[in-house]
Amino acid sequence: MARTVDPERHEARRLVIIDAALTRFAADGYHGATTAAICREAGIGSGTFFHYFPTKLDLLLAILELGTGEVEEWFAAQEGRADAARVVAEFVERTAREATDPRMPGFVRAVGAVVAEPRVAAALERDERVQAHGLCGWIEAARRAGEVRTDLPAERLSQWVMVVLDGYLARLAADGLDAAAEREQLGDTVARLLAPAGA
Amino acid sequence: MARTVDPERHEARRLVIIDAALTRFAADGYHGATTAAICREAGIGSGTFFHYFPTKLDLLLAILELGTGEVEEWFAAQEGRADAARVVAEFVERTAREATDPRMPGFVRAVGAVVAEPRVAAALERDERVQAHGLCGWIEAARRAGEVRTDLPAERLSQWVMVVLDGYLARLAADGLDAAAEREQLGDTVARLLAPAGA
């Protein structure tokens, strides 16, 4: 009788809810996406929802952390590579690929609606730190290899790479850009940004 | 006889409310900023609010339109100038100056929370069209003057300038960038983006 807690089943369902939430948040915004709508999308009852997440906000945070974790893992997987400039370029490509999910820009906007919440601010900060730190290391290495301009410190350069990446995501949301057509251009823009002074 | 209608007083008060709303929206987001809080900030009663704006959403739209109008006027004022590349640079500077208002990034995020609303989407689209159209003309002129790369059409280039501007605003909000320190860098980044191929 005693249903042993099945961690796999639990995790699978958790992911279903996260995916449903991503869809609803992206389409309707954080406040526009009611827990009821998320439950409907996930095919669960409202009571079940709160078995998995104590709060609607916790669900948002879970999605955020999932993303941060993936970035962390990605950088961890690059450890030891010698072609620093290539790593930076591949990170940009990776981000562009992520942005291919049509829900991404909407989700980013949804998160923006709740940054006043300290826990969201913290999660966002951590995400940015992970990205900035990851980028910074490789940009520094590329700089030493003479593949990147030296008039600015690596920290600021990685911030500016993130400026372009964030802007790219924002313009996708605004329908100003076509994700498929502009992925290449994104790489070129970052290249121009990082190019040594007299290239 | 006593015509109490004082259009100036009316307009002044309207601006007070708009300013208060800008503050609250930026700090708490669209949904986080209650009409009560906006009224408190503006020093008016809740009834007065709805004397000036039929809806909280209409207030947001009024702010948006105010911004669009200023951009329109700015471009109208440049009409006839011959130094196209300089105009583009000045537009970027102008945007950076606007971004100096610490409420700007927060407000942009607040707007993002309501894009699902058709009227907001329309207002946003109009704003982007005005910016894109204004930029596009001058970039085209600068291109003909050989001051801008020719491998991409002016339309796409203006989109990419907006990528950088949007990203700049977003990173300011994320505290990744320091508005005062990076304004110059912004100009340089756009310059690199637009520079002719073999510069």
Next chain:
Amino acid sequence: MARTVDPERHEARRLVIIDAALTRFAADGYHGATTAAICREAGIGSGTFFHYFPTKLDLLLAILELGTGEVEEWFAAQEGRADAARVVAEFVERTAREATDPRMPGFVRAVGAVVAEPRVAAALERDERVQAHGLCGWIEAARRAGEVRTDLPAERLSQWVMVVLDGYLARLAADGLDAAAEREQLGDTVARLLAPAGA
């Protein structure tokens, strides 16, 4: 300078407001008719409204009292007549004629929405008393003349005449009846109600 209070002008304007209110109340109900709408209909400012009536409710009461007064006057004008049964019939006709104003049924319903208000209840009671009392006297006289049934006291008979009159008004409102076509039938119905037992 000293504008002497012009009682005629004042009374005229008062009637304009009353007329406008009758229109709005009839069309939108008591709560549906906002003071703003009544002012618009009357062509006055909202401030002026409260110069003439301390309260929206007082306006309703004024209309009610106007009606009661007219009934009172009508009965006073019949004083001394000898054809009692004819007077009763003429009162019914008079009521049917009043009901010709397309706003009447709507207004009656509007009043119904506020009977919980003691002052309205009192005004209504007074109106009914005036009608019942007026009718009762003539029915009594007609009864003595053998023109009206004697199995019921005059008080109850006048109540039943009012049942038919009230029902007539209600059905007009419900579009069940056509005012023009059924006025004659109304007289016949009351006649049947009052006819001596073996007629």
Next chain:
Amino acid sequence: MARTVDPERHEARRLVIIDAALTRFAADGYHGATTAAICREAGIGSGTFFHYFPTKLDLLLAILELGTGEVEEWFAAQEGRADAARVVAEFVERTAREATDPRMPGFVRAVGAVVAEPRVAAALERDERVQAHGLCGWIEAARRAGEVRTDLPAERLSQWVMVVLDGYLARLAADGLDAAAEREQLGDTVARLLAPAGA
């Protein structure tokens, strides 16, 4: 597995709310009866209210439809009877019995306050059609049996029966009539209305 859905419990509670609303509407009118007051009367939380009815207006409509349904059922149950005139009389009695609920007249007035609402108008129209149609059939039959006057078509006669019924309800509300004492008189009045010409 635990299907919590208990349709009986749901329906029971729905009826509790309807009953509470009938009480409040009757006492305070449609606008005077706040949802809060209805909830208090029903012993439920404000949130529960909207679990059962999407809108205060929908609650009113539900009551209306309940009444219409009962009339429909009543007429359906008479199907096949041969004593047409008796059926008409019994319908009048039935209506008088309904009017015994002291909340009835007040509720009717409450409905009157919202007839401007199209949905209410439609529900009311349907109710009247059901009553008129039901009555009309039996009056026609009675007419053919020589038990009812033939100088007016059955349609108009049923309208006039409704005039008396509506008026009866209205006078009860006005305290002009005593429900217990006058029920018999109601039957007599309708009988006089329908009696063949030379009775």
Next chain:
DNA sequence: CATGAATGAGTCTTCATTCAT
């Protein structure tokens, strides 16, 4: 007198969250 801008108390309604089953 006439005006209409300003007011705030009061309403309906939404929605995240709890809990008995």
Next chain:
DNA sequence: AATGAATGAAGACTCATTCAT
């Protein structure tokens, strides 16, 4: 574990009424 009925705090908005001009 899963469910969904129940909850009530919170928020946008309406409108009769006041008052300075």
